[in-house]
Amino acid sequence: GDSVTQMEGPVTLSEEAFLTINCTYTATGYPSLFWYVQYPGEGLQLLLKATKADDKGSNKGFEATYRKETTSFHLEKGSVQVSDSAVYFCALSPNNAGNMLTFGGGTRLMVKP
């Protein structure tokens, strides 16, 4: 079945550091890929998405590129802020399978001033 694997956290960075959170997936066909963010005490929010190979999703300074050859969708940000501290989830939605999402285990990011 489909699966998503994320790097384990927590990831601890100083403010303005560069962020990479790795995500790889296993799926048949051509899934859509997503990054969701969960701030403390809140529900998940869509951060960015990409629906086909080589697409780059971007939002709020975060970006991720859909790499079919390496089945990866790594999340990056050039300069993190304390307010970026949250749990980040990589997810996929199978093509032609409605909107069902398969999530990775999540990676907690902690940014220190």
Place this chain on the structure above:
Amino acid sequence: EAEVAQSPRYKITEKSQAVAFWCDPISGHATLYWYRQILGQGPELLVQFQDESVVDDSQLPKDRFSAERLKGVDSTLKIQPAELGDSAMYLCASSTTFGDEQFFGPGTRLTVL
């Protein structure tokens, strides 16, 4: 901005008791999802509705869990009897029929003692 509403936000119960969670999706969203998120893990889909019909409930433990969406709007998820292993965050999400983006509610955190 329209949001997915869930209640209660927190629920503490003893094992063998019955519990129920309520979700009100964004107006006009035909698709509704219930997820279970165990602490430290990613959300796992329990059930998906399209209007009032169940599209997928393959991961729903049907011996103790039930879900309904009688009028195709709000939904209730019930557990009877609750077990210790049911302690988790229960998330509701909704989406338009043809869109990929799911909008999540804040969740109900269940603790079973």
